Amino acid sequence: MKFLDQAKIYVRSGNGGAGCVSFRREKFIEYGGPDGGDGGRGGDVWIEAVDGLNTLIDYRYQQHYKAKTGGHGMGQNRHGADGEDVVLKAPVGTQVLDEDKDTLIADLAEAGARVLLAKGGNGGFGNAHFKSSVNQAPRRANPGLDGEDRVFWLRLKLIADAGLIGLPNAGKSTFLRAVSAATPKVADYPFTTLFPHLGVATINEGERYVIADIPGLIEGAAEGQGLGTRFLGHIERCAALVHLVDGTEENVADAYRVVRRELEAYGAGLEDKPEIVALNKIDALDPDTLKTRRAALKRACGKTVYAISGVSGAGVKDVLSALAGFVRARAGAAPEPEDAGEDGWTP
Numbered sequence: 001m002k003f004l005d006q007a008k009i010y011v012r013s014g015n016g017g018a019g020c021v022s023f024r025r026e027k028f029i030e031y032g033g034p035d036g037g038d039g040g041r042g043g044d045v046w047i048e049a050v051d052g053l054n055t056l057i058d059y060r061y062q063q064h065y066k067a068k069t070g071g072h073g074m075g076q077n078r079h080g081a082d083g084e085d086v087v088l089k090a091p092v093g094t095q096v097l098d099e100d101k102d103t104l105i106a107d108l109a110e111a112g113a114r115v116l117l118a119k120g121g122n123g124g125f126g127n128a129h130f131k132s133s134v135n136q137a138p139r140r141a142n143p144g145l146d147g148e149d150r151v152f153w154l155r156l157k158l159i160a161d162a163g164l165i166g167l168p169n170a171g172k173s174t175f176l177r178a179v180s181a182a183t184p185k186v187a188d189y190p191f192t193t194l195f196p197h198l199g200v201a202t203i204n205e206g207e208r209y210v211i212a213d214i215p216g217l218i219e220g221a222a223e224g225q226g227l228g229t230r231f232l233g234h235i236e237r238c239a240a241l242v243h244l245v246d247g248t249e250e251n252v253a254d255a256y257r258v259v260r261r262e263l264e265a266y267g268a269g270l271e272d273k274p275e276i277v278a279l280n281k282i283d284a285l286d287p288d289t290l291k292t293r294r295a296a297l298k299r300a301c302g303k304t305v306y307a308i309s310g311v312s313g314a315g316v317k318d319v320l321s322a323l324a325g326f327v328r329a330r331a332g333a334a335p336e337p338e339d340a341g342e343d344g345w346t347p
Contacts, residue, residue: 019125022127171244173197
């Protein structure tokens with residue numbers, strides 16, 4: 001399935017139904033009076049986050065959504081039917097932005113979250129609504145109110161516990177293959193990853209974490225070089241970043257600093273997130289070179305540097321264990337209920 005993380009949609013809620021002008025006329029009833037019913041409400045347009053989706057590809061082929069018009073009122077005080085609503089399904093993590101692509105309308109961060117995008121117009125009053133002691137035969141009815149026309153941008157930010165960052169060919173896709181059942185493309189040239197991939201890493205029997213692999217960053221990505229920083233939004237919600245550095249690079253410290261500068265230029269708090277630094281492809285290095293480059297990378301980042309190989313799996317479990325610590329720290333311990341009875345039951 002093709003990955004799409006932003007889409008423009010046009011929505012229109014339904015118009016309200018018109019009220020009816022009608023008078024009761026029945027045999028043997030001398031004074032029938034007005035009996036025109038009200039119109040029904042127009043349908044609303046909603047958006048709802050659902051499980052099982054991880055792309056906005058459906059909105060590439062259909063951008064216009066219109067709810068139904070409310071039914072018109074009828075004689076015998078019959079109310080028009082309400083128009084049918086339209087419910088748009090979106091992946092968990094979708095943000096709804098106004099037409100300016102800047103104003104945030106809603107953030108659908110949980111499955112089942114539901115937001116009203118456009119409200120249907122109210123139905124018009126029938127002439128029965130206007131009868132009174134001084135106006136016993138009203139000959140007026142209201143038209144229904146018009147629905148709303150709105151334009152929105154949908155932007156998907158994947159829900160993941162950790163994000164893989166690094167230069168192109170740092171081995172991010174190979175790492176994701178090693179820790180999960182995901183099968184991102186792996187090749188010996190840069191930019192084999194053109195859109196984010198998700199994988200589920202199993203730490204132990206009861207712990208599984210979602211890891212997002214995003215396309216590699218290059219120097220100048222914040223100014224639009226390479227694939228730019230468009231996909232960095234997918235790791236804004238992560239508990240920690242796993243920064244992979246290619247151990248076969250001559251200057252691993254510069255490779256690390258390039259990516260850090262792009263994170264700082266992007267902002268959104270990515271530069272402040274907990275970071276796990278790993279020197280990858282150690283199976284291609286001799287012991288002396290590995291020791292030298294690992295020390296240089298440690299001086300550049302000021303953190304513990306893990307030596308790993310996505311191909312052989314060496315050191316991968318250590319990285320996952322460190323990642324699990326950050327995810328647990330963000331989740332925190334569940335607070336115990338207050339005022340619990342002896343058996344732990346609370347109303």
